[in-house]
Amino acid sequence: MELAGYLGRNVTNLLERRPFKDWPVGKSISDDLDETVVHYVFEANALELRCDSQNVVSVLICTLD
Helix, strand or coil: HHHHHCCCCCCCHHHHCCHHHHCCCCCEEEECCCEEEEEEEEECCCEEEECCCCCEEEEEEEEEC
16 A cells, blocks of 8 residues: 555554554654644654544655655
């Protein structure tokens, strides 16, 4: 599946598949806004996911160094 195919799906669909399941990932939760945002950051692989409180992926950020 292409990366954009994970938008609107539960983040576990991505986290349980290669190569993502082998990448170190950090998780943080921002609940100081109107809606809770769950962040998953694969810092070594320049990828960030943002999910809602139900862990549905709403944003994918890929960065280039």
